[in-house]
Amino acid sequence: MDSAVVLALAREQGFACHALSVSYGQRHTSELAAAAELARVQGAVEHKVVTVDLRSIGGSALTADIDVPETAGQGIPVTYVPARNTIMLSIALGWAEVLGADDLFCGVNAVDYSGYPDCRPEFIAAFERLANLATKAGVEGHSLRVHAPLMRLGKADIAREGARLGVDFSRTVSCYQADAEGRACGRCDACRLRAEGFAAAGLADPTRYAPRG
Amino acid sequence: MDSAVVLALAREQGFACHALSVSYGQRHTSELAAAAELARVQGAVEHKVVTVDLRSIGGSALTADIDVPETAGQGIPVTYVPARNTIMLSIALGWAEVLGADDLFCGVNAVDYSGYPDCRPEFIAAFERLANLATKAGVEGHSLRVHAPLMRLGKADIAREGARLGVDFSRTVSCYQADAEGRACGRCDACRLRAEGFAAAGLADPTRYAPRG
Numbered sequence: 001m002d003s004a005v006v007l008a009l010a011r012e013q014g015f016a017c018h019a020l021s022v023s024y025g026q027r028h029t030s031e032l033a034a035a036a037e038l039a040r041v042q043g044a045v046e047h048k049v050v051t052v053d054l055r056s057i058g059g060s061a062l063t064a065d066i067d068v069p070e071t072a073g074q075g076i077p078v079t080y081v082p083a084r085n086t087i088m089l090s091i092a093l094g095w096a097e098v099l100g101a102d103d104l105f106c107g108v109n110a111v112d113y114s115g116y117p118d119c120r121p122e123f124i125a126a127f128e129r130l131a132n133l134a135t136k137a138g139v140e141g142h143s144l145r146v147h148a149p150l151m152r153l154g155k156a157d158i159a160r161e162g163a164r165l166g167v168d169f170s171r172t173v174s175c176y177q178a179d180a181e182g183r184a185c186g187r188c189d190a191c192r193l194r195a196e197g198f199a200a201a202g203l204a205d206p207t208r209y210a211p212r213g
Numbered sequence: 214m215d216s217a218v219v220l221a222l223a224r225e226q227g228f229a230c231h232a233l234s235v236s237y238g239q240r241h242t243s244e245l246a247a248a249a250e251l252a253r254v255q256g257a258v259e260h261k262v263v264t265v266d267l268r269s270i271g272g273s274a275l276t277a278d279i280d281v282p283e284t285a286g287q288g289i290p291v292t293y294v295p296a297r298n299t300i301m302l303s304i305a306l307g308w309a310e311v312l313g314a315d316d317l318f319c320g321v322n323a324v325d326y327s328g329y330p331d332c333r334p335e336f337i338a339a340f341e342r343l344a345n346l347a348t349k350a351g352v353e354g355h356s357l358r359v360h361a362p363l364m365r366l367g368k369a370d371i372a373r374e375g376a377r378l379g380v381d382f383s384r385t386v387s388c389y390q391a392d393a394e395g396r397a398c399g400r401c402d403a404c405r406l407r408a409e410g411f412a413a414a415g416l417a418d419p420t421r422y423a424p425r426g
Contacts, residue, residue: 052265052304059311076349083307086347090303091265094296098272123346130339134299134331136289 002107025055155197215320368410
């Protein structure tokens with residue numbers, strides 16, 4: 001949901017978009033097929049999947065044999081994947097450098113989120129600073145920018161923005177344990193935040209839910 | 214060479230070391246087998262290889278069909294792998310968080326190096342800052358440190374440190390195009406810097422070189 005809205009915003013601003021998904025061993029691999037399809041219908045130049053095996057380090061309900069919780073808890077939840085956004089942005093940074101692109105977009109969000117440390121504005125600012133030291137940009141005299149246009153938006157605002165931009169939310173997969181067809185569980189944190197967002201925006205929820213077992 | 218000396222330094226300081234190698238699609242995969250063996254003989258608790266497919270983004274002589282140069286050129290050479298050290302440190306950061314480790318060690322070096330932007334002290338400082346924002350550390354009230362003990366050492370100093378610490382340099386692979394047995398070409402930038410380091414330190418060069426074709 002967030003990624004699709006970010007892509008639509010970047011397209012609206014006139015960017016030629018090279019869309020990246022990371023196959024990191026997440027449970028919900030159907031999000032990768034959904035991303036490829038959304039990139040196509042939303043006019044990305046291309047969509048690439050880069051593989052990094054985060055199952056080999058584990059430590060998260062998304063990448064190890066730990067159940068996805070279906071009630072909200074306290075603190076940083078077990079769905080947090082250690083350093084995931086740092087790793088994904090780093091791969092995006094490498095690809096941007098190969099492409100000669102100076103603008104990176106990501107869908108992190110610090111309002112209706114799950115308390116992950118790598119979704120905060122200070123994280124994005126620190127990554128942008130790192131990106132300019134890590135690559136040829138500084139040497140070549142240009143700057144990389146990391147855009148996180150959803151940072152200050154709640155899920156309802158994101159739903160509204162997506163509706164304004166014509167994003168087909170029925171194609172997006174947010175659920176942490178979506179089935180092979182991309183149908184949502186309706187019970188995890190990601191499902192809960194998403195459904196609340198549509199409700200608060202006064203929009204019908206187009207999510208495809210799996211039949212309850 | 215650099216990684217083996219860093220491991221020896223960290224062991225000397227009393228750290229229990231969990232050694233990480235990254236299989237990123239590099240030409241010289243024999244460095245991974247060498248790393249596993251060095252981790253074992255140098256007393257690491259474990260050695261892990263995490264895979265990330267940087268061939269899918271390419272852009273370097275190490276990860277695409279670009280020849281490794283055998284003469285030193287100007288500027289950042291084609292052996293530079295875009296964002297490689299950022300990606301490798303990010304994976305190390307994720308694993309450290311899973312382990313509950315606060316100390317990351319890496320072998321980057323800004324003296325006798327190839328001009329890569331992600332080998333500079335300001336890069337390491339920026340990564341350390343990012344690491345503390347990206348993870349639970351800040352929330353939990355402890356700090357991560359990124360150690361780069363070779364940063365200010367020349368290759369001769371590194372060779373001397375390794376000799377002092379008993380590192381078996383005959384087992385280390387530096388060559389960008391080492392053969393399947395880990396034997397060095399003797400002609401690439403990495404070979405040249407390494408050979409000059411041993412010579413300047415007054416040490417015999419224990420590198421196993423491939424027969425010239």
